[in-house]
Amino acid sequence: MRRRWTGVALVGAGALVFGYVVSREDWWSLVLRSLFPDLPVVVFPSATLGQLVVQHLGLVLVSSAVTIAIGIPVGVWVTRPSGRDFRELVSATVDLGQTFPPIAVLALMMPLFGIGTPLPAIVALALYGMFPVVSGTVAGLDSVPPAVLDAARGMGMGRWQVLFRVELPLAARVIMAGVRTSVIINIGTATVAAATGAGGLGSPIFSGINTQNGALVLEGAAAAAMLAVLADSMLARVEDLVTPAG
Amino acid sequence: MIRLEEVTKRYGETLAVDRLSLEVGEGEVCVLIGPSGCGKTTTLRMINRLIEPTSGRIMVGDRDITSVTPEELRRGLGYAIQSVGLFPHLTVAENIVTVPKLLGWEASRMQARVGELLSLVGLDATSYRGKYPRELSGGEAQRVGVARALAADPPVLLMDEPFGAVDPLNRERLQGEFARIQKELHKTVVFVTHDVDEAIRLADRIALMRDGRLQQYDTPENLLDHPASKFVHDFMGADRALKRLGRVRVDAVMRSEVPRISDGSDAVAAAQRAACTAERFSYLVDQDGRLEGWIDCRLLDRGGSAESAITHVDWRATTVRPDTSLKEALSHMLELGFRSIAVTDETGRLLGDVALAGIETTLTEGDAYSAGGPAEGGAQ
Ligand SMILES: Nc1ncnc2c1ncn2[C@@H]1O[C@H](COP(=O)(O)OP(=O)(O)O)[C@@H](O)[C@H]1O
Ligand SMILES: [Mg+2]
Numbered sequence: 001m002r003r004r005w006t007g008v009a010l011v012g013a014g015a016l017v018f019g020y021v022v023s024r025e026d027w028w029s030l031v032l033r034s035l036f037p038d039l040p041v042v043v044f045p046s047a048t049l050g051q052l053v054v055q056h057l058g059l060v061l062v063s064s065a066v067t068i069a070i071g072i073p074v075g076v077w078v079t080r081p082s083g084r085d086f087r088e089l090v091s092a093t094v095d096l097g098q099t100f101p102p103i104a105v106l107a108l109m110m111p112l113f114g115i116g117t118p119l120p121a122i123v124a125l126a127l128y129g130m131f132p133v134v135s136g137t138v139a140g141l142d143s144v145p146p147a148v149l150d151a152a153r154g155m156g157m158g159r160w161q162v163l164f165r166v167e168l169p170l171a172a173r174v175i176m177a178g179v180r181t182s183v184i185i186n187i188g189t190a191t192v193a194a195a196t197g198a199g200g201l202g203s204p205i206f207s208g209i210n211t212q213n214g215a216l217v218l219e220g221a222a223a224a225a226m227l228a229v230l231a232d233s234m235l236a237r238v239e240d241l242v243t244p245a246g
Numbered sequence: 247m248i249r250l251e252e253v254t255k256r257y258g259e260t261l262a263v264d265r266l267s268l269e270v271g272e273g274e275v276c277v278l279i280g281p282s283g284c285g286k287t288t289t290l291r292m293i294n295r296l297i298e299p300t301s302g303r304i305m306v307g308d309r310d311i312t313s314v315t316p317e318e319l320r321r322g323l324g325y326a327i328q329s330v331g332l333f334p335h336l337t338v339a340e341n342i343v344t345v346p347k348l349l350g351w352e353a354s355r356m357q358a359r360v361g362e363l364l365s366l367v368g369l370d371a372t373s374y375r376g377k378y379p380r381e382l383s384g385g386e387a388q389r390v391g392v393a394r395a396l397a398a399d400p401p402v403l404l405m406d407e408p409f410g411a412v413d414p415l416n417r418e419r420l421q422g423e424f425a426r427i428q429k430e431l432h433k434t435v436v437f438v439t440h441d442v443d444e445a446i447r448l449a450d451r452i453a454l455m456r457d458g459r460l461q462q463y464d465t466p467e468n469l470l471d472h473p474a475s476k477f478v479h480d481f482m483g484a485d486r487a488l489k490r491l492g493r494v495r496v497d498a499v500m501r502s503e504v505p506r507i508s509d510g511s512d513a514v515a516a517a518q519r520a521a522c523t524a525e526r527f528s529y530l531v532d533q534d535g536r537l538e539g540w541i542d543c544r545l546l547d548r549g550g551s552a553e554s555a556i557t558h559v560d561w562r563a564t565t566v567r568p569d570t571s572l573k574e575a576l577s578h579m580l581e582l583g584f585r586s587i588a589v590t591d592e593t594g595r596l597l598g599d600v601a602l603a604g605i606e607t608t609l610t611e612g613d614a615y616s617a618g619g620p621a622e623g624g625a626q
Binding site: 147 | 323335404
């Protein structure tokens with residue numbers, strides 16, 4: 001138990017350090033200038049790195065929330081008697097959703113939701129991150145030993161009691177692992193969203209590509225990578241916390 | 247108490263259970279037995295509606311089981327299964343109070359109940375309460391499973407091969423404990439097994455099934471002595487006399503007045519020589535009456551030292567309990583090469599002994615020692 005909370009404290013410290021590093025625009029320009037001495041600009045001029053990170057996080061949080069809010073119930077549904085027939089169909093669909101290139105999904109969403117709003121990006125990201133959440137939920141629920149379910153029903157638990165008191169607690173770790181994968185994929189993929197004007201850490205990257213400015217590409221990519229590492233360790237701690245003792 | 251009327255369960259072409267009628271009296275242990283796939287589990291699971299019958303009717307108490315919701319029905323029927331199915335994320339105590347919690351008991355009452363149940367199944371309440379299932383051995387998990395089934399004090403217990411997955415030694419012990427608990431609680435029990443010895447030992451009545459049909463429903467004695475068909479005869483096995491011994495407990499033939507000598511020091515042994523002339527062996531016990539070994543008086547008489555006449559033993563390995571079956575006691579004796587075996591309580595205190603001769607008498611007397619068995623002589 002104590003170990004778990006030390007981990008949480010460490011991640012918290014990591015988050016603070018990240019926040020501070022992002023806010024020190026002067027450090028970034030110093031480092032990037034030394035790497036790219038000949039470029040006219042080395043940090044993204046239209047927004048501070050802090051603003052970009054906040055935009056990026058916003059995209060990721062909203063789309064991941066949508067993914068989780070849809071993915072977990074869908075995973076639960078296809079393991080119930082009422083949804084069992086749809087299990088194959090649903091896995092195939094979310095599987096396909098992930099093999100589709102995100103940039104193509106974005107391109108398809110744009111005419112539907114318009115340019116210059118984050119909406120197409122959020123829909124595309126949410127779809128793209130669906131697969132690990134749904135398959136994690138299904139795998140987690142499948143891993144509950146049949147004897148445990150038999151005992152739970154045999155002692156008089158109702159359907160929802162079995163789900164919430166037995167199945168979900170036992171599946172929590174695997175479900176959370178799916179969520180973690182989904183969010184990490186999302187942080188990387190969200191850089192592409194800048195192509196639709198959704199902002200985020202993709203903005204300096206795209207701007208750098210257009211102006212052949214390596215410093216800007218590096219700025220966005222490095223910050224996104226740091227964010228992904230931080231989110232990964234944060235979600236690993238959450239995974240520990242939702243894993244029941246025993 | 248439990249009545250099945252023409253109950254049938256069909257899976258496509260398979261008749262898992264075929265027009266089964268069966269009545270289990272209140273406080274009785276009915277053991278369902280038969281070859282694998284004969285419909286035992288299906289029958290049991292129809293009683294708590296984990297499986298719905300294709301046709302027929304099942305009554306528990308005075309009501310048709312379909313007159314209440316399956317959940318309500320099940321909370322009144324204890325359920326224990328071979329694979330136990332303890333909830334891995336909950337402690338032993340939390341597992342045990344599953345049904346009380348569903349019934350909305352108060353926390354303090356549940357706490358107290360956990361203590362009661364753990365000691366009932368022979369586990370130390372303080373050290374086991376907070377353990378998780380993965381920290382338990384197979385036998386311990388099985389005990390917790392039984393405690394969980396008994397938690398809300400249901401009048402009926404449904405058990406599907408509850409001791410099937412534990413090793414033979416532990417199984418014997420669990421059977422003994424089950425018999426003791428049942429004597430105390432008088433539940434109405436439907437118990438599934440494929441082990442004839444277990445059925446003979448625990449059943450008031452045995453329902454022998456084959457291909458979904460009831461072959462014979464009677465006392466273990468009658469199944470052994472008056473099998474209704476060749477199938478029943480063959481299934482019950484050839485060693486009927488020996489199997490009967492499974493029905494008799496050690497304390498039924500135990501001799502409690504046994505020569506005993508307290509403390510094994512030289513002086514005392516010598517001083518007690520007089521007391522040890524009538525019989526060849528005297529048991530040696532400590533101040534608390536715990537068995538330490540025995541003295542061979544013949545050696546003492548021949549002038550041997552007290553030292554050489556004393557055999558020290560570990561009571562755990564060389565004794566039986568009063569509730570051990572004679573069958574098991576006999577097998578212990580044969581294994582150890584003894585003509586008699588000491589009987590002690592759980593702490594090693596000497597209670598008496600059982601001699602081969604006593605068991606022989608039981609073998610020849612047949613039904614005389616089997617509790618509640620009907621008289622012999624029905625025409626079959
Ligand atoms: N869900 C099911 N679907 C089809 N057949 C089944 C099902 N459950 C049990 N059976 C069949 O019914 C028969 C009785 O099974 P069961 O009651 O489990 O036997 P036992 O417990 O005596 O070994 C077997 O032939 C088995 O194959
Ligand atoms: Mg079975």
